[in-house]
Amino acid sequence: MTSFDRSIKIAPSILSADFADFGREIQAIEAQGADWVHVDVMDGHFVPNLTFGPPLCKAIRPHIKTVMDVHLMIAPVDPYIDAFADAGADVITAHLEAGPHIHRTLQAIRGAGCKAGLAINPGTGIDGIEYLLDQLDLVCVMTVNPGFGGQKFIHSQIDKVRALRAMIGDRPIHIEIDGGITPETAPLMAAAGADVLVAGSAVFKGGSVSNPAPYGENIRAIRAAAEAAR
Ligand code: DX5
Ligand code: ZN
Secondary structure, three states: OOOOOOOOEEEEEHHHOOOOOHHHHHHHHHHOOOOOEEEEEEEOOOOOOEOOOHHHHHHHHHHOOOOEEEEEEOOOOHHHHHHHHHOOOOEEEEEHHHOOOHHHHHHHHHHOOOEEEEEEOOOOOOHHHHHHHHHOOEEEEEOOOOOOOOOOOOOOHHHHHHHHHHHHOOOOOEEEEEOOOOOOOHHHHHHHOOOEEEEOHHHHOOOEOOEOHHHHHHHHHHHHHHHHHO
16 A cells, blocks of 8 residues: 555445456456445345455455455454455454454454554444544444445434544544445535545446446546545
8 A cells, every 4th residue: 555645535346346257347447547446345244245255355356456445344353354464455444333342353453464444334423433543544434334335325424524534633544434425425525534435336337347438437526526525
């Protein structure tokens, strides 16, 4: 990963990609301007959906030239950290709600050589983050309930991001937002202080590996709306 900055970064979620063609989908979104590649890992237990695990991450890693941003929607987390690190994750994000020992989890993520992210569900406040700030490289504010792509943005999270941005101050911690991000919702969050914008359906809609230009148009529309709101 390059050094820390607060520029707007678009992180397409491959949850909305063609699951039979991840390698070419990743090459297409990066060629069309993606800054990071967001990988949504779900266990059918912490969230009511199943996606993929470390072997898939390892298989797609050679196709990712930017940043592999792995969002773990799994519980427990700790037994799998080394496997996702070995698979080549740059950032590993675990949920605050995934277990009682998130401090230990964040230490283990950094210990495995990755950037440590903490995700919080829409119903979770930021109070629990205060004593974790020194352990964090990223906070992911969920703007939908995790589990599925294509859900509606939850507006109450705007105030949360604003409060989180104030809490973070000058610390080199990214604020990522995840769920329901479009050219309409991205500027609300960019203005509140988010810098990493995850988007699945809004990036992949209208395009394919054989017709990737819409991916670029979608990415540019989200980025332009977010940057104009800064
Ligand atoms: C939700 C995932 C998101 C999701 C975003 O559980 O963490 O990354 O795929 O999808 P859209 O942009 O379609 O809401
Ligand atoms: Zn995600």
